[in-house]
Amino acid sequence: MRKIVSVGGWLLFALFFAVQLVGAASAPDKIRFPYSPMSWNSLPWWMAKDAGHFERNGLDVDLFYEGASSVIVQAMLAGEANFAGLAGPAVVSNVINGGDVIQIAAVVKTFTVPMFSAPAIKEVAQLKGQKVAVSRFGSISHIAALNIFQKAGVTGVTILQSGGTPESAAMLMSGAVAAAMVPPPQSLMLKEKGFRELVGVKQFREWNIPVVENGIAARRGFVEKNPSIAKRFIRAAFEGIQTIYTNKELSIKTLAKYTKVNDEKILDESYRFSVEGLSKEGFMPPEAFSALVEQLVSQKSIDEAASKKLPLTSYFDNRYVNELEKEGFFKKLWQ
Known part of the structure; x- marks a missing residue:
């Protein structure tokens, strides 16, 4: 009798342990995501959140507006976040100074500030x-x-x-x-x-000026150890962009919610900018970074000697976008 109870107890324990493992495996990965600016440029993150794309990709994303890109990068380097919505000089500057915040996808690949x-x-x-x-x-x-x-x-x-x-x-x-x-x-x-x-x-x-005006930035150390999270985040963001292109009503509603703007003309203009400016794939052209480095050197914003010691790939990594491309993600998304 004791043996039966003992075996039964062990079976119950094993079942309980298995349930816990399943629950842990299905729990979404929590991501803190600071972003800038408070405009249509950030609509992919808002849409990925509100349309459920993050959730469907196993991500629990906490979006929060931070302001200047340089402030966001400093917060990331301090360990407050591993992903962010930003691009441009702040990425190059931090790498020049020894930081590991890099670009892993582009969502806007043209200048859009008129x-x-x-x-x-x-x-x-x-x-x-x-x-x-x-x-x-x-x-x-x-x-x-x-x-x-x-x-x-x-x-x-x-x-x-x-x-x-x-x-x-x-x-x-x-x-x-x-x-x-x-x-x-x-x-x-x-x-x-x-x-x-x-x-x-x-x-x-x-x-046709090569540029990454906005995109997904990440800590290199984190995404190299967690490539699945990086790819799922990129997937969700571009699923958000696909929703923006195909659902104007929801896009306008989402813009109004986050920007606190209710003027129909302003919202319509913001939506127009989004469909004109948002990219349908996330590949980052290397020449965009070479041009940016040259401009920052000419402005004396970064040290020229330090910039020459680093390869262009120090500032970005296309591997996650390339893997999604090979898997047919972008092709299927826009069929």
């Missing part, structure tokens, strides 16, 4: 000798402005740091600058007040 000007200015050439506002030195808006002047062959422009997008718009409206880099929703306000869009997304696309 340049607006006073009504009297009809072409970029007229900005020679004038003042132009960007949000911050070394920001995407700053890099985009430099590319505009390079493409237009314009020199002698004084670039001023406003502190943020609303401040750039205010400087333009007050007459303190002749032009400013201003994305939605402030860009719609400028249009309604008669300011001119000198350069927009269409022109940037025609120029």
